[in-house]
Amino acid sequence: NDKIEVGPGNVKLVYSGNEGNLIQYINSRSKVEQSVEQSYSYYYSDNGSADLQASGAYIFRPNGSHPIDPQQQVLLNVLRGPLVDEVHQRINSWIYQVTRLYKGKDHAEFEFTIGPIPMDDGIGKEVVTQIKATIQNKKKFYTDSSGRDFIERIRDYRKDWKLEVNQPIAGNYYPINLGIYMKDNDTELSVLVDRSVGGSSIKDGELELMLHRRLHEDDSRGVAEALNETVCVFDECTGLTVLGKYYLRIDPSGEGAKWRRSYGQEIYSPFLLAFTEQDGDNWA
């Protein structure tokens, strides 16, 4: 059980049997084999004690990164069937992930359930997922422009002015409405999203998405309220839980654009389902 291979179709994901980590992405149709890792971590938000500027709804100002290592006894639950294979992972008590591979689809689907983010230590947290590959993207990555063309971004650089880097993480974050990708001469790694998130490539070969945030302080930029969404049942309130999906595909370099445009539309305009019931065989 050194390796666990999952996927009923062309795309297979390989997990380490010892640690339960994703280690490889294989597409037998396009002959892609790429080492991949996927993990979660969170940034502590700035409480404003040093220079009065706290993290808030407007301001992303991380104060250290903290990996979230799965500490559970069950590393993976793998469900296999004719249509879809699923990998269930309880990352910790407030992050759950299901990875799906469909028979007829050449991508992997990641469904994340995050929350309520614990706040009892008095520190705001901004949760991200990181996808690491061996792609030499040399500081370049591409993000959509409000769902339209993908625009080249270069880490720690703006083509219109000389950038002084004060925030090495936040200063390289961009809004992601459709997707983000990176490439080198051989390989292109694309991620599409089902909701607007933040994203970046903080190190070469890595993409990251910010999926949820819960903060303690107001950033004094006009909201006048900390970003601390709750949901209440009767009088009992708890932090918001988010449930969303993102989609990963790896192609030979230059071959991912069609999928990003067409599947991006399918994420944005999914099948509309309507239900009714009828008696016996009396249906048309």
Next chain:
Amino acid sequence: GATTDSLADALALAQHHDAISGTSKQHVASDYAKRLSIGYKEAEEVVSASFACIAESCLKTGRPNPVVTKFQQCPLLNISYCPPSEVDLSTRKNLVVVVYNPLGWKREDVIRIPVYNEKVTVKDSEGKEVESQLLPIQDAYKTLRNYYSVAYLGKSKKEAPNYWLAFSASAPPLGYNTYIISSAKQSAVSSEIKSFYNSETAK
């Protein structure tokens, strides 16, 4: 009759930069959400009436059919809350699922709906059996379903269904397809489940 006006109003308000970027106060965000929900609910009635009209051929006659089928949607399907799919199929009732494709190309996808009973079968509109698969609904999702359905809908807790029923569906460009879910003598294909343990933590 129902219109899409409330949805148009809600979408117009949601263009505000605070709604786009999430920089509104909580009670304003709640107001955006409430207006969108009201708009969606009203638009759902328009869609239901349209589907009923198409399904019962009232377009040909130009007159509404006196026996109008009522179609429902499941906006909380992502947390496995879908009252129409909780129909008791053992009483000769069939669950009819209309799949509408809003895009201009033919597409296929896997549909997932929550069901209580594993003895179910899926057929297309020609009566041919469609490939399907049962997946157990995990406790993490049941908790989410119970909490959020009560929080948002104020409904008393009903026991969560046991399974997702997944099946392949296809629909033509800007068109629809119909699938019928009914009880069967045998269970649908179950997923093979295997757990992998962390030997260090287990020690």
